[in-house]
Amino acid sequence: MNAGIQSMQPRVYASGREARLAIRRREHESPTAGIAPGFVQGNLAILPASMAHDFLRFCQLNPKPCPVLATSAPGDPRLRSLGADLDIRSDISRYRVWRHGELVAEVSDLHQVWRDDLVSFVLGCSFSFEEALVEAGLPMRHIDCGSNVPMYRTSIATQRAGPFHGPMVVSMRPLRPADAIRAVQITSRFPSVHGAPVHLGLPGMIGIQDLAQPDYGDVVEVRAEELPVFWACGVTPQAVIAAAKPEFCITHAPGYMLVTDLRNSSLAIF
Numbered sequence: 001m002n003a004g005i006q007s008m009q010p011r012v013y014a015s016g017r018e019a020r021l022a023i024r025r026r027e028h029e030s031p032t033a034g035i036a037p038g039f040v041q042g043n044l045a046i047l048p049a050s051m052a053h054d055f056l057r058f059c060q061l062n063p064k065p066c067p068v069l070a071t072s073a074p075g076d077p078r079l080r081s082l083g084a085d086l087d088i089r090s091d092i093s094r095y096r097v098w099r100h101g102e103l104v105a106e107v108s109d110l111h112q113v114w115r116d117d118l119v120s121f122v123l124g125c126s127f128s129f130e131e132a133l134v135e136a137g138l139p140m141r142h143i144d145c146g147s148n149v150p151m152y153r154t155s156i157a158t159q160r161a162g163p164f165h166g167p168m169v170v171s172m173r174p175l176r177p178a179d180a181i182r183a184v185q186i187t188s189r190f191p192s193v194h195g196a197p198v199h200l201g202l203p204g205m206i207g208i209q210d211l212a213q214p215d216y217g218d219v220v221e222v223r224a225e226e227l228p229v230f231w232a233c234g235v236t237p238q239a240v241i242a243a244a245k246p247e248f249c250i251t252h253a254p255g256y257m258l259v260t261d262l263r264n265s266s267l268a269i270f
Contacts, residue, residue, distance in 0.1 A: 011030075011035060012034070013028075013036045015036065016036050016039035017083060019032070019036040019039070019259040020091040020258075020259055023091055023092065023093045023259070029094070029108070030093075030146075031148045031256055032093075032256060033127050033140075033255065034130070034140075034143045036259045038131065038265070039260060039262065040069070040082075040128045040260045040262035040263065040264055040266075041128055041258060042069050042082070042122035042123060042124065042125050042257060043123040043125050043235065043237070043251075043257065044088070044095075044120065044121070044250070044258055045120075045121045045251050046118050046119065046121070047118070047119055047246060047248075047249050048115070049119050050117070051163070051246055052071075052119040052121075053162075054161050054162030055162075056071065058158070058161035058165075059121070059123065060161075061158075061161055062158045062159055064195060065169065065232040065234060066234065066237065067123055067124035067191070067192045067193060067234075068122075068123055068124075069123060069124055069192065070120075070121075070122045071120065071121050071122075072088070072120040074118065075115070075116035075117060077110075077114065084261070086260070086261075088110070088120045088258070089111050090109050090110070090111070091258060092256055092258050093256050094106055094107075094108060094252065095107050095108070095109075095110055096251045097249075098241050098246070098250070099248055099249075100245045101245030101246070106253055110250060115248075122258055122260075124192050124193035124194060124234060124267075126193060126194050126233065126234075127257060129187045129190040129264070132186050132187070133173075133183055133187070138175060138179045139175075139179075141221065142173070142217075148254065148255035149171045149173070150171065150211070150216075150220055151214055151215060151216035151217045151233050151235050152169065152172065152203075152214055152215050152230075153167045153168075153169055154168050154170055154206040154207045155167065156168040156207070163244040163245075165243055166236070166241075166242065166243035166244070167236075167239050168198070168232060168236050169215070169233040169236040170198060170206070171233040172214075172231075173228075173229050174220060174221070174223065174226040174227070174228055174229070175226060176227070177227055180197075180200055183197065184196050189270065190268055193267055194232045194234070195232075196231075198231065198232050200228075201227045206230065211228060215239075216235055216255070235254045238251050
């Protein structure tokens with residue numbers, strides 16, 4: 001566990017809209033895991049319209065890390081299917097701005113960099129299936145510690161579409177073996193938010209050399225009786241952007257998600 005991280009629960013909001021308004025007012029600036037129980041959260045990628053078709057194709061070819069929940073019309077910051085008053089320019093507390101594959105800024109608002117040709121993609125997030133895991137009594141250590149989930153680049157290659165290619169990113173949650181089996185069963189019901197894990201145990205087999213060195217997020221303890229369990233992660237586009245080097249792109253900062261009005265239960269397959 002990171003030094004200085006203390007066990008704490010995140011502030012909880014009654015709805016996705018209430019969480020978004022708190023973020024819009026800069027009253028909530030922390031990672032969003034667990035802040036709006038019951039409501040779907042999403043990863044964000046915003047690209048020029050000239051690259052949108054290739055990126056959509058990339059997502060279709062790689063549905064585990066990049067399940068598409070919604071897309072916008074060019075220049076439109078509203079995604080009404082996800083929230084009636086949602087504004088993609090202000091409703092995430094931390095955005096990343098990229099130029100030619102390089103991270104150039106982290107900002108709390110997009111109004112100064114918004115363009116009329118930008119297309120927004122909201123992708124499913126593993127924070128959505130965590131509610132079902134918690135309800136089943138499975139511990140989510142990063143939530144209990146008030147930290148961000150650890151995320152790692154892997155040696156698992158994504159399928160290429162146009163300029164978009166690169167390694168899959170995974171998120172990790174430590175679980176006892178019996179809980180890991182249960183987690184596979186539960187998350188298999190949520191294919192639109194990454195579904196079942198892509199790997200259990202032995203991180204070196206997917207190119208992760210040191211669990212104490214995540215590429216994104218925070219370190220969490222993996223105890224002797226636990227397995228690291230890895231799910232495909234919607235931060236994958238950030239690794240892909242570094243490889244594809246689009247002239248301009250915006251993403252969320254890992255762990256700082258878009259909270260929607262959709263219900264997690266609506267994504268489950270029974």
